[in-house]
Amino acid sequence: MTRPLYDRHRAVLPDWLALYYRRPLEITHGEGRHVWDAEGNKYLDFFGGILTTMTAHALPEVTKAVAEQAGRIIHSSTLYLNRQMVELAERVAQLSGIPDARVFFTTSGTEANDTALLLATAYRNSNQILAMRNSYHGRSFSAVGITGNHAWSPTGLSPLQTLYVHGGVRSRGPYARLSDGQFIEACVADLEDLLGHTRNVAALIAEPIQGVGGFTSPPDGLYAAFREVLDRHGILWITDEVQTGWGRTGDHFWGWQAHARSGPPDLLTFAKGIGNGMSIGGVVARAEIMNCLDSNSISTFGGSPVTMAAGLANLGYLLEHDLQGNARRVGGLLIERLRAIGAQLPLVREVRGRGLMAGIELVEPGTDRANPEAAAAVLEAAREGGLLLGKGGGHDTSVLRIAPPLTLTVAEAEEGAAILERALHSV
Incomplete structure (x- = not known):
């Protein structure tokens, strides 16, 4: 088949099978907290296959x-x-x-x-x-x-x-x-x-x-x-x-x-x-x-x-390896950093979560109205910056979901927060 994979996907899979991104991503391999796509781009993974890659990609023991x-x-x-x-x-x-x-x-x-x-x-x-x-x-x-x-x-x-x-x-x-x-x-x-x-x-x-x-x-x-x-x-x-x-x-x-x-x-x-x-x-x-x-x-x-x-x-x-303790320590630092970022932006209504399970709720500035368009735009901007996120929040999907593997390091948490900060400011 010479057609692009996305066209082949649409031809044989249900329309309701959602894909992230305007240019859907084919992930080919991963290691630790990072994954690579079919074009060779490297991403810091802050979603872990919907919270499923719990410890690390390609963990040797597993x-x-x-x-x-x-x-x-x-x-x-x-x-x-x-x-x-x-x-x-x-x-x-x-x-x-x-x-x-x-x-x-x-x-x-x-x-x-x-x-x-x-x-x-x-x-x-x-x-x-x-x-x-x-x-x-x-x-x-x-x-x-x-x-x-x-x-x-x-x-x-x-x-x-x-x-x-x-x-x-x-x-x-x-x-x-x-x-x-x-x-x-x-x-x-x-x-x-x-x-x-x-x-x-x-x-x-x-x-x-x-x-x-x-x-x-x-x-x-x-x-x-x-x-x-x-x-x-x-x-x-x-x-x-x-x-x-x-x-x-x-x-x-x-x-x-x-x-x-x-x-x-x-x-x-x-x-x-x-x-x-x-x-x-x-x-x-x-x-x-x-x-x-x-x-x-x-x-x-x-x-x-x-x-x-x-x-x-x-x-x-x-x-x-006490990954629960790592989630508490690194997750606590990450959520503090995200709250500091959110405090500067009227787009951010709330940063919430616990451990390595954080959500950033986006609204139309000056209101409590959900802003799914902004969430989609931040998701795209973060991807361009090398960071994969999730979305959620009910029918409005206006919450950015952050749940990286539990082996996340302090340096990786800071790197992801910096990319996310730039993405939020760009929107």
Whole structure:
């Protein structure tokens, strides 16, 4: 084929399969925190394949584990014992904080959330789900049905009855002007009122920090306060850690731990970074919940020998090198630097985040109106300067999303901030 790759892409792939940039990028290889495109241009990667390259591109420990396992056997399915799957499940169960935990591996975060919904609705014998406004949980039929962000919810049909709760966005909405304590009280009152108009809700599913929603989050302690209400009604709490997991927030290993007063969640979902690019997702749940299904089930690709080998090597590297601590230290410096930049620019409404998970919300200067055109322009300008970013923020996509690999150095953080500063000023 001699046609440009973009033309070939458009000829055979769906129109709704989004691509970044006016001139879409073909990434050919990476190393550390950098990637190269097909034209030989080098970029500092501040998005990590949507928070998936968690430790580093081409991390030798992971690539070696994958190659060695692929040389033995690539696939067997869950119908056979799998040593790597058992070993990774043991580590994940222990790290989850959930007592008597069981782990089920999937191939994606969408599938992990799908499984958590299946478990919760079966355990509670109810198809009613509480979800947060501005949330995103995946692109399957059931996950779309609990996504509180219409830009990512292409159909109103769903097997679930979903009710949306306040609280995922601190700085917008009817409670934005309240103090943190008052905000939590108001959101809890809203939840109590909502539950007064329904019965037998199965679960609340929530991202501790909303990813696609623009890295928004509630004050610490909101979900602990919610949990007290949920427990009175027997409602399960599912924490969606697909983007917040594995120490990315710096302060905690899991996002739920910022709301830990009431203990661990009933179910926890994960994906993205655990495989450092390999397709791993999963659910952790108390044994009584995980084992509530009374029909047969297997997974053809979930927990494959190769992906489990990658997950073990990647998780081991992360823990041995204290990448959570690095996210706290380097991420803290980066967010301070970004806030200093934003304070000079009326285009920037807010810089928010935790650890190596930061969002820059852009508005029309002098207003609170979202500015997706500016976000798109900054994305282009940053790319020209050698920096890859993400976008988010709901239907307006006016938030720049920053989530580099957790091995980011102070020098690389400063380099990326300088490129981003020039991009923002150019817009």
